[in-house]
Amino acid sequence: MTLEEFFSTASDFIWGMPLLILLLGGGLFFMIYSRFLPFRYFGHAINVLRGKYDDPDDPGDINHFQALSGALAATIGMGNISGVALAIFAGGPGAIFWMWVSAFFGMATKFFTCTLSVMYRGKDSEGELQGGPMYYIREGLGKNWMPLAIFFSVVGFFGATPVFQANQMVVVIRDTFLEPYGLAFKDQFFTDLTVGLVIAILVAAVILGGIKRIGNVASKLVPAMVILYTAxxxxxxxxxxxxxxxxxxxxxxxxxSAKAALGGAFGMIVIEGAKRAAFSNEAGIGTAPMMHGAAKTKEPVREGLVAMLGPAIDTLLICTMTGLCIIITDVWSSGEANGILLTSSAFAKSLPGVGPFILLICVIIFAITTVFGLAYYGQKCLSFLIGAKYGKLFNYWYIALIIVGSVASLSVVVNIVFVAYGLMSIPTMIGAIFLAPKVVKASKEYFGNVRE
Structure with missing residues (x-):
């Protein structure tokens, strides 16, 4: 069995019905248990996001807007452009519907997991406040649950990888700009490697500055990239x-009906939709709680409300628009399996000449901001395992992975990430389900006292 076949088999096994029940069923549980709270207080969440309740003296490192921008920087990325195309290729246009379902429940999941990430913040080995599934499991469920927290951190270390983003950035830069203008090397490997090195240098300049620099850069780039792509x-x-x-x-x-799916199976459509939605908005995976856990606030519920906006922006808006582009232009039926090139074809068909260049700019911004966010997640996972002092070494490993991703096979890259994400969701969701009563109690107290 080749490495490619191994990770493909592992991905199919992990993303089976039990995990879908955990993610979709867990999201449904959160939605009903909270009495659809995420939708009842959508307006209040917007007020929190725009800074109405910000207090610079609150504990944490970044404000609500920076926290959401940082989380969106890691989610609004290649999953929205390339991931949607791959979902349609594998499961047909119907996969988009199941992405919507997953995002709908994902809003409730984000509310619970990110509320917990602030409610049960813990201190790392250097005494700094930290949040995330590993901390709410340890602080909220107790020391007996430490193996689950450690498991999350181990798989999170491998899941926080930039290889997919680096791979797709290199492909679109090479095929849209370098090769058409004769700027590429004769040997494609050297072209990809050179682009990968440039990306690695740019990323290093940001992530080595820590969470505050990541938050500042993300808060400036994320709104711009959403506006440009949406327009x-x-x-x-x-x-x-x-x-x-x-x-x-x-x-x-x-x-x-599953008529358009290549495999013609209803189950394939549901799995592809849920899997790609998880890859896109990361609800239930456990990455976003690590970013939102750094927010400057004393009110956990506020950060949960801000976090729930993520799947709405990421999947219900951005992914839907990408999917419609691909379906409307009919490029999805071409049989092109490379996600980014499928989306590029849709842009080229409707916007001849300029379309691929617009997508090139969007891809670079989308992907590079995602890479910033993922670096923070990986460092937090490693810091939890071996201490904050040594956790910072993750950044150098991460920068090296960008170079590896630039020349790696797409199928291997995608399946490695799916395996890690699937495993990360198990401790994230189990911890959140057990601690759900704490979130509901805190929500009742918060909304009983809040004044708009």
């Missing part, structure tokens, strides 16, 4: 406006 896709949709409603109908029909 580009809106233009494509307007050009093909007559196909918008038929495309939505097609998504709903295919979600249950």
């Amino acid at each position: 580009s896709v809106v233009i494509i949709l307007l050009i093909n406006y007559s196909e918008i409603i038929p495309s939505f109908i097609f998504i709903f029909e295919d979600a249950f």
Whole structure:
């Protein structure tokens, strides 16, 4: 068995029905148990996000907006551009519907897990406040649950990898810019390696500055990238406006009929949709709670409300727009398996000449901000395992992985991440489900006292 076959088999095994029940069923449980709280207080969440309740003296490192920007920097990325294309390729347009379902429940999951990440913040070996699944498991469930916290940190170390983002950045830069203009080396390997080295240097300049620099950079780049990408896709949709409603109908029909799926199996569509949504918005995976756990606040519920906006922006908005572009332009039926090139074809078809360059800019910003966020997650996982002093060494390992990802096989890269993400979700969701009553109690107290 080759390395590629091993990780493909492992990914299929881990992302089976039990894990889907844990993620989707867990999200449904949180939604019902909280009495649809994420949707009842959506307006209040916006007020918290815009800084109405910010207090610079509160404990933490970054404000609410920076925390959401940092989390979105790690989620709004290649999963939204390349991941959606891969979902449609593997599961058909119907996979988009199951991404919506996963994101809907994911909002409740994010609310619970990120509330807990502030509620049960713990101190690292250097005495600094930290949040995340490993800490809410240790602080909230007690020392007997430490093996679960350690397990999360181990798989989180491998899950926080930039190889997918680096791989897809290199592909789009090479195919859209370097090769068409004769700037590439004759040997593709050297072209990819050179681009990878440049990306690694840029990333190093940010992540070596720590969480505050990551938060500052993300808070500036994330809004810009969302506006640029959204505006580009809106233009494509307007050009093909007559196909918008038929495309939505097609998504709903295919979600249950499975006619367009390459494998023709209903289960494949559900699995692909849920898997890609998890890769895109990371609800239930456990990464976002690590970023939101660094927020400057004394009110855990506030950060949970801010965090729940993530899946709405990431999946319900950005992923839907990408999916519609691919379906409306009919490039999904071309048989092109490389995610980013499929999306690039959709842009090129509707915006000849400039489309691929617009996507190139979006991809670079999307991917590089994702790489910033993932570096923070990996360092936190390693710091939990071996101490904060040595955890900082993760950054150098991470920078080396960018170079590896730039020349690696796409299928191997994707499956390694899926294996790690699937395993990370187990301790994240188990801890959150056991501590859910604490979140509901805190929510009742908070909303009983809050004044708009």
